[in-house]
Amino acid sequence: MATLSTLMHLECSMCTKSFDAKQLINMCPTCQSPLFARYNLEKAKETMTPKALKERTHNTGSLWRYEEVLPIQQKDYMLSLGEGWTMLHHAKRLGDHIGCPNTFIKDEGTHNATGSFKARGLSVAVSRAYELGAKALSVPSAGNAAGATAAYAAAAGLQAHVYMPQDVPLVFRVECEQLGAHVTLVDGLINDCGQRAKRDAEKSSIQRFDLSTLKEPYRLEGKKTMGYELAEQLDWKLPDVIIYPTGGGTGLVGMWKAFSEMKQMGLLDGKRPRMVSVQSTGCAPIIRAFQEGKKHAEPWENAKTCADGLRVPVAVGDFLILDALRESGGTAVAVDDSEMFKYTKIMGSHTGIFPAPEGAACLAAQIKLLKSGWIKSDETVVLFNTGTGLKYFNIYTTM
Numbered sequence: 320m321a322t323l324s325t326l327m328h329l330e331c332s333m334c335t336k337s338f339d340a341k342q343l344i345n346m347c348p349t350c351q352s353p354l355f356a357r358y359n360l361e362k363a364k365e366t367m368t369p370k371a372l373k374e375r376t377h378n379t380g381s382l383w384r385y386e387e388v389l390p391i392q393q394k395d396y397m398l399s400l401g402e403g404w405t406m407l408h409h410a411k412r413l414g415d416h417i418g419c420p421n422t423f424i425k426d427e428g429t430h431n432a433t434g435s436f437k438a439r440g441l442s443v444a445v446s447r448a449y450e451l452g453a454k455a456l457s458v459p460s461a462g463n464a465a466g467a468t469a470a471y472a473a474a475a476g477l478q479a480h481v482y483m484p485q486d487v488p489l490v491f492r493v494e495c496e497q498l499g500a501h502v503t504l505v506d507g508l509i510n511d512c513g514q515r516a517k518r519d520a521e522k523s524s525i526q527r528f529d530l531s532t533l534k535e536p537y538r539l540e541g542k543k544t545m546g547y548e549l550a551e552q553l554d555w556k557l558p559d560v561i562i563y564p565t566g567g568g569t570g571l572v573g574m575w576k577a578f579s580e581m582k583q584m585g586l587l588d589g590k591r592p593r594m595v596s597v598q599s600t601g602c603a604p605i606i607r608a609f610q611e612g613k614k615h616a617e618p619w620e621n622a623k624t625c626a627d628g629l630r631v632p633v634a635v636g637d638f639l640i641l642d643a644l645r646e647s648g649g650t651a652v653a654v655d656d657s658e659m660f661k662y663t664k665i666m667g668s669h670t671g672i673f674p675a676p677e678g679a680a681c682l683a684a685q686i687k688l689l690k691s692g693w694i695k696s697d698e699t700v701v702l703f704n705t706g707t708g709l710k711y712f713n714i715y716t717t718m
């Protein structure tokens with residue numbers, strides 16, 4: 320059965336050239352930049368109305384409720400393990416404690432299969448690769464994307480080859496192995512994993528489709544649903560500020576794309592949020608480039624942080640992250656690992672949510688921005704807890 324997808328074509332985010340979306344493709348062949356999926360939004364808005372969405376009980380519990388603006392053409396290829404449509408908590412006790420009562424937490428650590436928001440991007444990207452005939456997939460990952468790739472590949476019956484840094488927490492390795500993926504540990508960081516995955520793919524007898532973030536068009540589409548959900552859960556009014564822990568930046572760029580699509584569909588009026596990128600002081604290429612007014616970020620040397628998802632020294636979509644921060648009137652903040660530990664407990668003990676260090680980093684950034692007056696106490700702020708703290712328990716036991 321056909322979906323309501325209104326996918327039209329792919330467009331290069333840099334040179335704007337168009338490409339046929341009915342092919343397995345990675346980046347723009349001309350300028351090697353990320354490709355964006357483009358939809359017929361005039362058509363999408365006829366069926367994807369706020370009223371219709373309320374009545375979509377068949378896929379209320381997943382991101383597939385936004386099928387008009389997702390790429391899958393046939394329902395049989397929509398792989399679902401219950402991804403997205405996560406809780407948006409009004410964190411009242413935490414908000415009162417920090418002097419910002421309208422603090423919300425979008426909790427990606429529960430409900431998403433594999434315990435992190437990576438399930439969003441990979442449910443959509445693996446579904447689309449499956450629909451377009453891929454047989455084997457490969458991905459470099461800090462941990463969470465590997466688990467999500469393994470899960471959705473298993474659901475589809477595709478081969479998954481995942482590459483993670485050698486010192487990745489054991490839980491990620493075990494998860495991938497039990498989900499049937501081929502696991503390779505690499506002496507290096509996520510970019511070294513990407514290079515190894517590429518070399519292995521060249522030698523492989525079965526063609527492997529590369530699912531590296533922003534090097535294929537559809538992980539972005541899955542992650543953008545965080546923006547659609549926020550709008551729907553806040554009754555189509557966006558918050559003043561969104562604070563997002565940034566590695567490759569796919570979620571931030573995805574939400575920014577979602578807000579633009581929603582504007583074009585007439586689903587939103589009013590201002591878009593100020594977007595804030597949070598990174599670790601041990602790996603802060605985006606913060607540095609933002610502060611220096613640069614279009615691209617220089618690679619970060621000797622990247623080190625307990626927040627594995629933030630240990631990304633080079634981001635392919637650096638210019639897209641920086642553009643979104645600047646266009647939104649946002650900012651970029653670095654926090655150190657000790658602050659992440661401190662604010663994990665503050666968030667946990669005031670909300671009942673055990674965040675990943677990446678989620679705690681958002682709270683640490685909010686405190687800094689409240690102190691400097693950049694965030695006013697009466698503003699509405701959404702923090703992204705991108706994963707469950709349970710996967711990181713070893714960092715708390717070794718402290």
Ligand SMILES: Cc1ncc(COP(=O)(O)O)c(C=O)c1O
Nearest residue numbers: 566567568569570628677705706
């Ligand atoms: C828990 C967690 N938070 C944040 C990130 C960074 O996400 P993005 O690549 O969208 O910037 C990652 C990436 O691995 C992650 O696993």
